[in-house]
Amino acid sequence: MRSMTIPSLAAVAALALAACGGGGSSGSSAQDGPISGEITVLTQRTDIVDTVFADYERRFKEIHPDVEVTFEAITDYEGEVRIRLNTQEYGDVLLLPDAVTKDQLSQFFEPLGSLEEMSRKYRFAAEKAYEGQVYGIAITGNANGFVYNKRVWEQAGVTAVPTTPEEFLAALQAIADRTDAVPLYTNYADGWPLGATWSGHRGALSNNPNAVNETASTDAPWAPGSELFVIDSLLFDAVQRGLTEADPTTTEWELSKQLLGTGQIATMSLGSWAIVQMQEAATNPEDIGFMPFPVQVDGQFHAVISGDYKQGVNVHSDNKAAARAWVDWFADQSNYATDQGGISPLLNGPEPTSLSDFTDLGVQYFELTPETAGQEGLVDRIDDEAEIGITEHLYRQRLIDAARGARPETKDQIFAELNQRWAAARAETD
Amino acid sequence: MSRAVAFPRRLTPWLFLLGPLALLALFTYVPVGTMFYYSVTDWDGLSRNPDFVGLENYLEIFTRPELFEVFVVSLYYFGASFVQIVLALYFATVLSFKVRFANLFKGVLFFPYLVNGVAIGFVFLYFFRPDGVLDAVLAFFGAEGLIRQWLGDPAAVNYSLAGVSVWRFTGLNFVLFLGAIQSIPGERYEAAELDGANRWQQFCYIILPGIRPVIGLMFILALSGSLSVFEIPYIMTGGANGSETFVIQTISTAFRFSNFGLASAMAVVLLAIVLLVTWLQRRLVPEERGA
Numbered sequence: 001m002r003s004m005t006i007p008s009l010a011a012v013a014a015l016a017l018a019a020c021g022g023g024g025s026s027g028s029s030a031q032d033g034p035i036s037g038e039i040t041v042l043t044q045r046t047d048i049v050d051t052v053f054a055d056y057e058r059r060f061k062e063i064h065p066d067v068e069v070t071f072e073a074i075t076d077y078e079g080e081v082r083i084r085l086n087t088q089e090y091g092d093v094l095l096l097p098d099a100v101t102k103d104q105l106s107q108f109f110e111p112l113g114s115l116e117e118m119s120r121k122y123r124f125a126a127e128k129a130y131e132g133q134v135y136g137i138a139i140t141g142n143a144n145g146f147v148y149n150k151r152v153w154e155q156a157g158v159t160a161v162p163t164t165p166e167e168f169l170a171a172l173q174a175i176a177d178r179t180d181a182v183p184l185y186t187n188y189a190d191g192w193p194l195g196a197t198w199s200g201h202r203g204a205l206s207n208n209p210n211a212v213n214e215t216a217s218t219d220a221p222w223a224p225g226s227e228l229f230v231i232d233s234l235l236f237d238a239v240q241r242g243l244t245e246a247d248p249t250t251t252e253w254e255l256s257k258q259l260l261g262t263g264q265i266a267t268m269s270l271g272s273w274a275i276v277q278m279q280e281a282a283t284n285p286e287d288i289g290f291m292p293f294p295v296q297v298d299g300q301f302h303a304v305i306s307g308d309y310k311q312g313v314n315v316h317s318d319n320k321a322a323a324r325a326w327v328d329w330f331a332d333q334s335n336y337a338t339d340q341g342g343i344s345p346l347l348n349g350p351e352p353t354s355l356s357d358f359t360d361l362g363v364q365y366f367e368l369t370p371e372t373a374g375q376e377g378l379v380d381r382i383d384d385e386a387e388i389g390i391t392e393h394l395y396r397q398r399l400i401d402a403a404r405g406a407r408p409e410t411k412d413q414i415f416a417e418l419n420q421r422w423a424a425a426r427a428e429t430d
Numbered sequence: 431m432s433r434a435v436a437f438p439r440r441l442t443p444w445l446f447l448l449g450p451l452a453l454l455a456l457f458t459y460v461p462v463g464t465m466f467y468y469s470v471t472d473w474d475g476l477s478r479n480p481d482f483v484g485l486e487n488y489l490e491i492f493t494r495p496e497l498f499e500v501f502v503v504s505l506y507y508f509g510a511s512f513v514q515i516v517l518a519l520y521f522a523t524v525l526s527f528k529v530r531f532a533n534l535f536k537g538v539l540f541f542p543y544l545v546n547g548v549a550i551g552f553v554f555l556y557f558f559r560p561d562g563v564l565d566a567v568l569a570f571f572g573a574e575g576l577i578r579q580w581l582g583d584p585a586a587v588n589y590s591l592a593g594v595s596v597w598r599f600t601g602l603n604f605v606l607f608l609g610a611i612q613s614i615p616g617e618r619y620e621a622a623e624l625d626g627a628n629r630w631q632q633f634c635y636i637i638l639p640g641i642r643p644v645i646g647l648m649f650i651l652a653l654s655g656s657l658s659v660f661e662i663p664y665i666m667t668g669g670a671n672g673s674e675t676f677v678i679q680t681i682s683t684a685f686r687f688s689n690f691g692l693a694s695a696m697a698v699v700l701l702a703i704v705l706l707v708t709w710l711q712r713r714l715v716p717e718e719r720g721a
Contacts, residue, residue, distance in 0.1 A: 250558065
């Protein structure tokens with residue numbers, strides 16, 4: 001098999017090319033200059049760049065006729081832009097990749113204003129802020145929960161939204177017994193639906209906005225009763241009881257939307273952004289419901305809301321004033337968030353219709369507290385050092401493999417090993 | 431010939447070589463050089479000033495035996511490469527004799543190698559999925575008992591993936607073998623036939639010795655290929671379910687855990703292992719010169 005020489009070389013080249021650019025000071029123009037010139041806007045929405053975004057361009061030009069806007073839609077947004085950040089050519093306006101740690105923000109992006117001032121107008125402002133400066137405004141916001149097919153759940157005789165993990169599993173069992181649907185679909189093969197869509201429940205279980213920050217000060221994030229323990233146990237138990245798809249390794253995200261829409265899948269753990277996509281794929285959009293994680297605090301459901309990608313301005317841009325105008329216009333006037341069923345970044349923005357289920361259930365929303373000064377990015381650094389990836393899918397794939405008997409490990413063994421790796425990494429990270 | 435003419439003439443081959451050499455340096459040696467540099471830093475993929483950490487990354491690799499466990503997966507691909515070489519040699523031998531539709535068969539065999547690796551990954555995802563093509567074929571022949579989760583069953587997944595690899599790369603081996611076989615002068619077969627040698631004897635005493643260097647080359651490629659398997663498992667399973675290879679692990683280290691320094695060191699170690707194994711193989715199975 002001479003197979004892999006070329007791809008592995010390509011990987012090496014990617015590693016190497018990743019830092020070919022670099023250096024250099026900020027661009028020539030200033031944000032308060034004349035609003036004119038050409039700007040390139042990077043977007044991850046390959047699906048609507050020629051339709052919805054073309055309309056945005058037209059509306060933007062009505063206000064700022066001297067600006068030429070070009071879009072560049074990127075399929076593997078995170079992976080590609082991350083590498084391009086090492087050059088100076090990463091568009092004028094872009095979505096801030098998650099790989100950039102907070103202390104690196106000022107290397108790549110223009111400050112948009114002080115945190116104090118920005119938080120008076122926008123939600124999620126602190127998520128990409130460092131030392132009191134905000135570097136990006138959220139394009140939309142999401143709540144985390146389970147997207148489900150109401151018709152299937154009713155067929156199984158489950159009418160009340162489960163309030164404990166046990167009730168949730170019992171409901172899944174009822175679906176398995178009384179319908180042909182897959183009770184809970186993991187989307188194992190695509191990977192990402194096992195990442196942040198599950199870890200995003202953190203905070204909601206304990207009604208604690210500090211939940212994520214506190215993982216930096218514990219040696220056992222998977223200790224019995226902890227949030228990660230409850231979340232990952234729910235996944236593990238569902239798989240172990242055969243309540244998920246039979247062959248997880250051949251799942252497919254695009255197909256799963258139709259399967260949920262037509263009632264062949266009952267439930268998936270996702271962000272609220274997925275609701276609109278599911279409704280589009282459904283035979284009857286009314287079937288698509290959204291429920292919070294099955295844990296209540298003081299008799300109430302809670303859900304964490306967080307910003308989607310934040311849009312910011314390239315520090316090397318030649319037309320910063322025009323780029324800034326686009327960022328402001330997109331957040332304030334494009335109506336992108338509401339049109340896409342998300343939470344508006346504007347504090348006084350409209351309530352999203354997609355979350356009407358949460359409103360009916362009286363779900364309380366809150367944002368996670370940003371890490372305190374000096375602690376920025378600490379949780380992520382420990383996570384990287386431990387090579388666990390709480391917001392990634394790798395260890396959850398391992399959990400699923402163990403739960404379905406494809407790996408000779410128990411849940412407790414895996415959690416113990418994760419705890420041990422976390423503790424070791426914590427000791428090494430300052 | 432005067433000196434004034436001789437000098438540029440000696441220069442001519444270098445002028446022709448300038449283009450390819452520049453490309454080779456730019457896209458192979460410079461990146462590999464920078465990779466060596468990253469391997470002694472703690473670069474996270476973004477920061478402007480990575481810290482020099484000396485041999486720390488290498489120390490970490492060799493004090494973490496679990497990083498090498500994934501080489502077990504390479505054994506499946508190495509085993510499969512024997513199947514692949516035997517198949518390729520068989521078809522090359524058969525098609526080097528006069529066979530009806532020989533060119534058609536050559537095309538059919540070589541075709542998979544021309545298909546993009548990503549496309550192959552997706553094609554075989556559909557092939558292997560439950561109630562997919564493979565299951566349907568097995569059911570048609572009444573062999574339902576053999577049906578399993580081809581990618582989901584941990585006992586089957588690496589065989590399935592290695593099988594895809596055989597399908598993909600047999601064509602390349604086949605063409606190389608065919609070229610080598612056809613360079614053997616035809617008179618030898620004629621002489622052998624006059625002496626009453628049958629096809630099997632012709633294969634053993636004419637073809638096999640005639641293409642020994644190519645077979646040796648195939649084994650080196652098979653070894654280095656199976657140590658650095660990447661494309662097929664990465665596309666089809668992402669390394670899940672016990673199909674992770676060393677290169678996939680390296681990619682995760684760099685792009686998921688932002689540790690480009692360690693990942694570069696892992697890439698250097700892989701390079702060293704491939705070189706070492708190749709050298710060992712050359713020592714153990716020496717090549718006869720001019721066979």
